[in-house]
Amino acid sequence: MGDLEIRRAAPEDIPAIVAMLADDPLGARRESPDDLTPYLTAFERLASDPHQRLVVAVREGSVVGTLQLTIVPGLSRRGSTRSIIEGVRVHADERGSGLGTLLIEWAVDESRRQDCRLVQLTSDATRTDAHRFYERLGFTASHVGFKLQL
């Protein structure tokens, strides 16, 4: 396979990112890839927030992966800054290629560059393959993740 680049997402990447968000057992029920308007609005909010990094992995001109990294300052743990990973997706054609590992390694490296002491993420309890993946990368399943829909 050709060279891989991980770079900041641009507005023209949105259709490919949304297609990956929707091509997922949970995402299929939540996303609307036929109407990109809400995604483009959200992209503007992301782009204007210096604590957000929405990135894409690109191979041979095609977007094949994405994730969002949020840098969160805080008081606890002696004033530690932490980062939060959300929206990790790998294109169906790339699964098993090690791209997920490269994306998470990028996020961990970027978190170190931003002086974070902790990287955290939540994964739906049904995604048991993902849980093994994160544990192989050194993450500890130490917490319960709660959500409230508004």
Next chain:
Amino acid sequence: MGDLEIRRAAPEDIPAIVAMLADDPLGARRESPDDLTPYLTAFERLASDPHQRLVVAVREGSVVGTLQLTIVPGLSRRGSTRSIIEGVRVHADERGSGLGTLLIEWAVDESRRQDCRLVQLTSDATRTDAHRFYERLGFTASHVGFKLQL
């Protein structure tokens, strides 16, 4: 008990907030209330980030509770903005008073004002009382929370 106010934290609240962070089975091992320097530095980072709300609950002039709310834009769920609650603490003298509920209700109301579609948090797997508390408030324990210390 006297009237309760929930307001933005100010630098002079830091000693009381750190004392609450440290007065906790997990926090006791992580915090350094005798050296406030890293907390004051972190407070400056929080205060300069418009997507952060660090609040305190004040009763009769005393800080009796705190939490941090982070507003996180994102592409998934049709471009939904979500919020993340961290660092919820209630002073030992106020436990059982309903203050925890008031703090979380404040965070949920503020999340609605910020057009969030989802409020999320993680709680250490050992804090089983906290888990029942969040479930009573309508949160669903749908996720596994992973952390990686750097």
